[in-house]
Amino acid sequence: MARKTPEIPGSSLADIAFMLLIFFLVTTTMDVDSGLERVLPQWVEDKVEDDSQIKERNVFVVLVNRDNILLVEGNIIRIEDLRERTKEFLANPYNEDNLPETEPKEVAFFGLMEVTKGVISLRNDNDTKYGTYLAVQNELVGAINELREELAKSKFGKSYANLENDKQKAIRIIIPSKISEAEPKGKNI
Amino acid sequence: MSKFRKDDGKGLPPISTASLPDIVFMLLFFFMVSTTMREVTLNVDIKLPEATELSKLEKKSLVSYIYVGEPKRQFQTMFGKAPRIQLNDQWANIGDIQDYVIAEREARDEAEQKFMITSLKIDENTKMGIVSDIKQELRKSAALHINYSSRRKAER
Numbered sequence: 001m002a003r004k005t006p007e008i009p010g011s012s013l014a015d016i017a018f019m020l021l022i023f024f025l026v027t028t029t030m031d032v033d034s035g036l037e038r039v040l041p042q043w044v045e046d047k048v049e050d051d052s053q054i055k056e057r058n059v060f061v062v063l064v065n066r067d068n069i070l071l072v073e074g075n076i077i078r079i080e081d082l083r084e085r086t087k088e089f090l091a092n093p094y095n096e097d098n099l100p101e102t103e104p105k106e107v108a109f110f111g112l113m114e115v116t117k118g119v120i121s122l123r124n125d126n127d128t129k130y131g132t133y134l135a136v137q138n139e140l141v142g143a144i145n146e147l148r149e150e151l152a153k154s155k156f157g158k159s160y161a162n163l164e165n166d167k168q169k170a171i172r173i174i175i176p177s178k179i180s181e182a183e184p185k186g187k188n189i
Numbered sequence: 190m191s192k193f194r195k196d197d198g199k200g201l202p203p204i205s206t207a208s209l210p211d212i213v214f215m216l217l218f219f220f221m222v223s224t225t226m227r228e229v230t231l232n233v234d235i236k237l238p239e240a241t242e243l244s245k246l247e248k249k250s251l252v253s254y255i256y257v258g259e260p261k262r263q264f265q266t267m268f269g270k271a272p273r274i275q276l277n278d279q280w281a282n283i284g285d286i287q288d289y290v291i292a293e294r295e296a297r298d299e300a301e302q303k304f305m306i307t308s309l310k311i312d313e314n315t316k317m318g319i320v321s322d323i324k325q326e327l328r329k330s331a332a333l334h335i336n337y338s339s340r341r342k343a344e345r
Contacts, residue, residue: 010210011206013210014206014209014210017210017213017214017217018213020217021213021220024217024221025220027224028220028223033246033249033252033336033338034243034245034246034341035240035243035246035308035309035336035337035338035339036240036337036339037244037306037335037336038335038336038337039334040324040328040333040334040335041328041333042331042333043328043331124317124321126316126317127316128316129313129314129316129317130238130311130313130314130315130316130317130320131238131313131314133317133320134238134240134313134339135238135239137337138241138339141242142241142242145242183321183325
């Protein structure tokens with residue numbers, strides 16, 4: 001009987017694989033990058049300030065000063081209350097005089113809807129902390145998202161994120177995201 | 190005597206380890222597929238702020254990053270503690286951002302250029318002055334779609 005060639009030992013295979021495994025375990029980063037998405041306005045060469053065309057009741061002024069204190073429509077408020085105030089401003093459920101006007105608009109799926117003319121104006125100081133600024137942005141975006149979510153739930157019975165594109169678009173027309181950011185003026189507000 | 194000895198061939202056979210490499214390979218492939226290598230070494234300390242209204246950055250290839258934060262300890266003798274901008278692996282000034290955006294844009298396909306996102310990874314203790322300057326530069330170079338990178342806040 002001819003001698004068989006000896007089998008290649010497979011016992012070290014596990015060790016090699018373990019070595020590779022440990023290498024990838026160490027170098028791996030599982031976290032998905034996420035963050036608050038915004039779109040900046042177009043750059044214009046000569047600025048023409050046309051604030052005068054917007055009525056005072058239609059503007060929701062949010063100021064953040066250098067000590068990270070919030071001034072909303074003339075009142076100092078906590079950041080936790082900002083979301084409620086913003087929602088109240090944008091929704092204006094009882095057509096109050098100090099809250100923004102609405103204008104009727106024809107929207108697909110909804111028919112004639114009263115769309116708010118409200119604009120949120122956010123201004124910060126050069127010495128405001130970025131963390132505070134982002135928290136304020138987060139509350140403003142959160143308020144808009146919550147309103148859209150409520151509308152989607154009541155009209156379509158589905159979450160806004162699960163709607164078809166054209167339905168999302170209709171909701172975006174009814175509850176627009178109008179956050180204007182003024183450039184910080186000088187050192188003090 | 191043999192009352193207490195039971196292992197005369199009838200005991201449990203040793204567990205076969207022949208399938209161990211297969212299991213390990215399975216894990217290995219999982220990590221190989223899910224891994225993303227770090228491309229840049231951060232020269233600045235960044236503690237991201239917290240937010241709730243997050244959206245994910247889907248396509249990594251379309252994202253360019255701008256880092257802002259306090260320089261790490263070993264660079265503080267050179268640059269001090271004031272927050273600085275890092276683009277890729279290099280220190281940068283405000284004026285470099287436009288060039289950076291253009292270079293990033295050139296590196297992508299033309300069809301993909303309009304979907305590009307700039308992710309701002311900024312330390313939460315940075316003053317807004319530098320952030321506003323960056324935003325102005327981004328507007329000038331028409332990189333309007335931005336993402337303020339942040340961590341998920343625990344639900345209230």
